[in-house]
Amino acid sequence: MYKPNYEARVWYYEKIVETTIKNLIKNGFDAFYVSTKDEALKKILDMVPIEAKVGVGGSLTLREMGLIEILTKRGNSVAETWQPNLSKEVELEMRRKHLTSDVFISSTNAITMDGKLVNIDGTGNRVAAMIFGPKKVIIVASVNKIVKDVDEGIERVRNVAAPMNAKRYNKKTPCGITGLCDEKNCELPDRICKIITIIERRPTNTDTTIILVGEALGY
């Protein structure tokens, strides 16, 4: 019987992570790798003071980690927009709070091996807060979001993350129906892709830490 040997796979992912982290650091970010989401959680809790006002971006990764419940329980004030039954006004207020939070925590839609962050947003508060406003930004991303370059990052967002998001919000976009992007035939009001950001280097006034996690998380 064939005995699987995972050495080559481990080696491959180690190389990819090593290159990505080296380039993120070269591009001015603080960046490191942890193997599990629990380790990532511990690192985040160590970085966020209990008195800090925290904004949490629309991210399945962070919800899968149970981060919001833990932050809230230990006393952090958390601006979170995925609470059920939020009125439109309160939800908008939460989104504005992201921009003035002490710490903003988010995932990213893709992270390139040459050290850039690629995101597509509909409202824009998430990508705006990643760039300017919060004193500290923490980005948590599974290694399954690593791509070769910006083109591949946009491709990933449109054909992997967006279809699942469109489905989650029951949007009748081409990607929400077929699982594939058809950008030319995707219009408002359902279109969820309205803003693309490529953060090529750490923004001047934003202390940004990127945590790569060796477990599959998020879309």
Ligand code: SF4
């Ligand atoms: S442009 Fe439209 S079809 Fe393409 S990923 Fe975005 S929402 Fe989906």
